[in-house]
Each structure stands twice: as C-alpha cells, then as structure tokens.
Amino acid sequence: MVLRCVGRHLLTTAHNALGRPSRRGGAVYGSAYAVQQEEIRQKLQGFPGGSINLVKLESGIAVMTISNPARMNAFSGTMMLELQDRVSELEEWTEGKGLIVRGDAATFCSGSDLNAVQAISDPQEGMKMCMFMQNALTRLLRLPLISVALVEGRALGGGAELTTSCDFRLMTVGSEIRFVHKHMGLVPGWGGAARLVRIVGSQNALKLLAGAQKVDPAYGEQIGLSDGVVGPREGEAAEAALGEAEQWLSNFTRGPASVIRAVKKVVLSGRELPLEDALRTERDVFGTVWGGPANLDALARKSKHK
Numbered sequence: 001m002v003l004r005c006v007g008r009h010l011l012t013t014a015h016n017a018l019g020r021p022s023r024r025g026g027a028v029y030g031s032a033y034a035v036q037q038e039e040i041r042q043k044l045q046g047f048p049g050g051s052i053n054l055v056k057l058e059s060g061i062a063v064m065t066i067s068n069p070a071r072m073n074a075f076s077g078t079m080m081l082e083l084q085d086r087v088s089e090l091e092e093w094t095e096g097k098g099l100i101v102r103g104d105a106a107t108f109c110s111g112s113d114l115n116a117v118q119a120i121s122d123p124q125e126g127m128k129m130c131m132f133m134q135n136a137l138t139r140l141l142r143l144p145l146i147s148v149a150l151v152e153g154r155a156l157g158g159g160a161e162l163t164t165s166c167d168f169r170l171m172t173v174g175s176e177i178r179f180v181h182k183h184m185g186l187v188p189g190w191g192g193a194a195r196l197v198r199i200v201g202s203q204n205a206l207k208l209l210a211g212a213q214k215v216d217p218a219y220g221e222q223i224g225l226s227d228g229v230v231g232p233r234e235g236e237a238a239e240a241a242l243g244e245a246e247q248w249l250s251n252f253t254r255g256p257a258s259v260i261r262a263v264k265k266v267v268l269s270g271r272e273l274p275l276e277d278a279l280r281t282e283r284d285v286f287g288t289v290w291g292g293p294a295n296l297d298a299l300a301r302k303s304k305h306k
C-alpha cells in the first residue's frame, strides 16, 4: 500500500494518472455531487435511443463507437449513461493501452439529441446534465490509455466537445469539427471550452467559439486541433479510416502496457497538475517502471537507439 501526500490529497490506495484513487478517480466533482447525479441519471433514462459500443482488441486498443445513426449519432439520455458505464469499464481494463472513439455510419456525432435538450431546458437541470457529461468526459480524458478521436463526417456541438476529450484527433477528408454552440445561444458545457483552450490556445479557441467556424482537416492541422488525415481514399471502403487510425495509434501503443500507461500518466499529470504535484506524480510513476520487467529486459538486451 502506498501512503503519501499529493497536493491536499492523502492517498492510501492504487492511483490514477493524477495521483488520485484510481476507481472513478478521474471524476471532476466530489461526493457532494452524488445525490444530484442520481437525479440526473433518472432524468436521462427518460430519453432512450442509440448506444455506445465498446470492443477491446487483442492489440490493447479499444474502439468505442457512438451509435445513433437516425440522428447523426446525437447523444440521447441513455447514451450519456452508457458513456459513463463504458468509461468505468475502461478504467478497469488493466491490459489496455489505446482507445479510438468514433461514430457509426461514417459520421462522428451531432451533439446532444435536440429532442432531449428541449425537454431539459430548465437551467438547473441543464447544469446537472452538464456536470454529468463533464464528469464522464473528464474521466475519459484521464484514462491511462492513449486516446484518439477518429472524426468522419461531422462533429458538431457536444460532438466537437467529445473530440477534445481524447489525446489526439484524426480527421478524414471532407470531415468537419464545429463548435456550433454560439448559434444555439450557448457556450460549451461538457468541458469542451476548457480543453479546447489547452489544445489550440486561447486565440484560436476564441475564434472557433465566437465564430462557430467550421474546422476542416487542413485548418485543423494548422491550429493543432487535428493530428493528421486518414482514409478512406478514392476506391477504399469506409472502414479503411478505422484501420488507418489503428495503425497510426499503434505507433504509440507498441510495447508493454505498464510502460505505455506510465507514459500517459506522466503526460497527463504534467498537463493538469501544478508543477510540484506533477513532479511528485512523475517520481511515483517512475518508481513503477524502474527495475520493472521491460526495464530489466532492455538492460539485458543492451538496447541501442541508433
């Protein structure tokens, strides 16, 4: 058992990337939020449709598919609940190294289901839904997996926000990411604005949010929102994009899960924690790999890095 102080948190158990208890440890709101969460869970149950599907591959990469094709993969209430369940499942997947988040039927996600949104127009309820999705997407980003959003077709509103809860974004030719919130009389509420600023900087984030600008693959790469373009190219099946995304991601997930997960943890703590806390977390994560099987094996092989 580890016993140490990280920031204001005294830890006595296994930890996630931020040095917090690993089970549900990536959540952004604390226990006082539990009652509200139960209320919103019940409300969300009333808006069914679609599903969030998860497939874990032998390679250590999982594919999570947002599926509600009749509504361009918009998030129904039950899909929000399923998202949380799938994230919980991934938190328990100790052999995992990578994650691809994609949409069904060659499009990414058109945000919240507008039918549900209309029925939850009371500001208090809207805030509870927003907290629910902030929690789910923050836990998604904090998974000890290297994650990539594969954007085919459109990522609109909440769908654009979802792309920012992955470490990377890959876009197919003709796809677009668009924070349409302003045109809906809104601002992002799923944590998308906070994450966007960290990805593209405040100047670009302001342009994307205040202008509700379309981001195509070229513009996406220019501002650092997209990390590359993938198929399908002329004559290729739609599934080619997923194959390419897997190939791209495997460049970063090759090797033992313990090391890949450790890499994600140190980068995440560097991104999110004050320097002193990040340094402590880095030290602790370093302690989990130093003298470990992969380290001893590399030393025995006298690895060279030409």
Ligand SMILES: CC[C@H](C(=O)O)C(=O)SCCNC(=O)CCNC(=O)[C@H](O)C(C)(C)COP(=O)(O)OP(=O)(O)OC[C@H]1O[C@@H](n2cnc3c(N)ncnc32)[C@H](O)[C@@H]1OP(=O)(O)O
Pocket: 070, 071, 072, 074, 110, 111, 112, 113, 114, 115, 117, 154, 156, 157, 158, 159, 180, 181, 184, 186, 188, 189, 190
């Ligand atoms: C802003 C943030 C907010 C939040 O919760 O935080 C949201 O995310 S609100 C949702 C933001 N998204 C939208 O406003 C998307 C609105 N829809 C569109 O702009 C278009 O439907 C588009 C561009 C996605 C697709 O256009 P296209 O011409 O290719 O197809 P259709 O319009 O015929 O769409 C097919 C079918 O899908 C239904 N649809 C699409 N998006 C949604 C959605 N977000 N909620 C519910 N339903 C959606 C659309 O109504 C069509 O259904 P049909 O029964 O055929 O009318």
